Amino acid sequence: MIFSSALIENAVNEFARLPGIGKKTALRLVLHLLKQDPGQVKLFGEVITRMREQIKFCKVCHNVSDQEVCSICSSPSxxxxxxxxxxxxxxxxxxxxxxxxxxxxxxxxxxxxxxxxxxxxxxxxxxxxxxxxxxxxxxxxxxxxxxxxxxxxxxxxxxxxxxxxxxxxxxARGIAFGGELEYADEMTLARSISNRLPLESYVQK
Amino acid sequence: MIFSSALIENAVNEFARLPGIGKKTALRLVLHLLKQDPGQVKLFGEVITRMREQIKFCKVCHNVSDQEVCSICSSPSxxxxxxxxxxxxxxxxxxxxxxxxxxxxxxxxxxxxxxxxxxxxxxxxxxxxxxxxxxxxxxxxxxxxxxxxxxxxxxxxxxxxxxxxxxxxxxARGIAFGGELEYADEMTLARSISNRLPLESYVQK
Missing domain, CATH: 3.40.1360.10 (Dna Topoisomerase Vi A Subunit; Chain: A, domain 2)
Structure with missing residues (x-):
């Protein structure tokens, strides 16, 4: 692809590194950003950089977190x-x-x-x-x-x-809610029969 | 969607503003960036910000450009x-x-x-x-x-x-190369007949 601007070419290449985003989609995103307010685009860049730099991993459960211990591990409830x-x-x-x-x-x-x-x-x-x-x-x-x-x-x-x-x-493994029996794979269906549940636990859902 | 980190939530929201990117895709992109080197992510943010701030529009043809006049308009060839x-x-x-x-x-x-x-x-x-x-x-x-x-x-x-x-x-409007006649719309097909070309110009392609 030929770009008339190195600034755009660099931005497209950076977007195209992301998973599932090719050059054409990257160009579409860049052209969208071009139409936005410069302050808004700057904020986008800052939010991403800050996210990567400041993110921590909870030292208890290894989930992402803003603090040393994540909000789930530190919740008293x-x-x-x-x-x-x-x-x-x-x-x-x-x-x-x-x-x-x-x-x-x-x-x-x-x-x-x-x-x-x-x-x-x-x-x-x-x-x-x-x-x-x-x-x-x-x-x-x-x-x-x-x-x-x-x-x-x-x-x-x-x-x-x-x-x-x-x-x-x-x-639990089994047939998903809304799933059709005839489309379930044999192993899941077989397991869902051998691990069948009493009706009360079904109605409770 | 529940995020355990405000940093991630903000980044997801910023990505989800882009056209064709919903919350789920945005989350996938953010989690990808989380696995990258912080310097690489910072570069991504900077390239985008710089692109928006420094981009110019050619004062002759209004194309995007790195200079006052774009590389196409200023090319002597x-x-x-x-x-x-x-x-x-x-x-x-x-x-x-x-x-x-x-x-x-x-x-x-x-x-x-x-x-x-x-x-x-x-x-x-x-x-x-x-x-x-x-x-x-x-x-x-x-x-x-x-x-x-x-x-x-x-x-x-x-x-x-x-x-x-x-x-x-x-x-020129007409049937695209590789296009099947039977799938062409009537107007295009009609125009391509009334605007037919001498064989020489076809062979030249």
């Missing part, structure tokens, strides 16, 4: 004995959006995946074991993706935590 | 007597990418569209008339979209320029 183990901070947001979970989190920062070169040492597993050891945690919910990597990670964690008196659970 | 009138700077880039046009441009900054409240006074029409009057322009190519608004603008411009000894042409 959350149940500290119930820990939900998730892969990344996006999962924390997804679960928080349900407004149904009252415990705290532990962000692993990934899942065990030898193909991608991610082993247990790259993940926040040691600090989880430490939390279980020191903070009187009663239950750990494994909220990881139902993939081979997720199951491997669950298996690894459960072995690591075997020696401690903590209950380990996983989130 | 371009034919200044041949002016291509386009709607916006994206059209300039599209035509430049063909590497087939050796003249200069005139960016109107929009087209006449009473529904959107855009009249001739909002466009760079006066400066075009002035260029024709003063700079010995021989031909003006109207490269506007083949819509009612585009045709209205062409008609308005041709009336304004009637008194000057300048040849006015429009880009």
């Amino acid at each position: 959350r149940n500290k004995a119930l820990v939900c183990v998730v892969e990344n901070i996006r999962d924390v947001m997804a679960i928080e959006n349900t407004q149904q979970f009252n415990g705290v989190y532990h962000v692993l920062g990934g899942i065990i995946s030898p193909i991608d070169g991610v082993g247990p040492d790259q993940l926040n597993i040691y600090s989880l074991v430490e939390r279980v050891q020191q903070q009187g945690i009663e239950e750990i919910i494994m909220a990881l993706s139902p993939t081979i990597e997720g199951d491997t990670t669950i298996y690894y964690l459960s072995k690591k935590l075997k020696e401690f008196p903590v209950k380990i659970t996983t989130i | 371009r034919n200044k007597a041949l002016v291509c009138v386009v709607e916006n700077i994206r059209d300039v880039m599209a035509i430049e990418n063909t590497q087939q046009f050796n003249g200069v441009y005139h960016v109107l900054g929009g087209i006449i569209s009473p529904i959107d409240g855009v009249g001739p006074d909002q466009l760079n029409i006066y400066s075009l008339v002035e260029r024709v009057q003063q700079q010995g322009i021989e031909e003006i190519i109207m490269a506007l979209s083949p819509t009612i608004e585009g045709d209205t603008t062409i008609y308005y411009l041709s009336k304004k320029l009637k008194e000057f000894p300048v040849k006015i042409t429009t880009i």
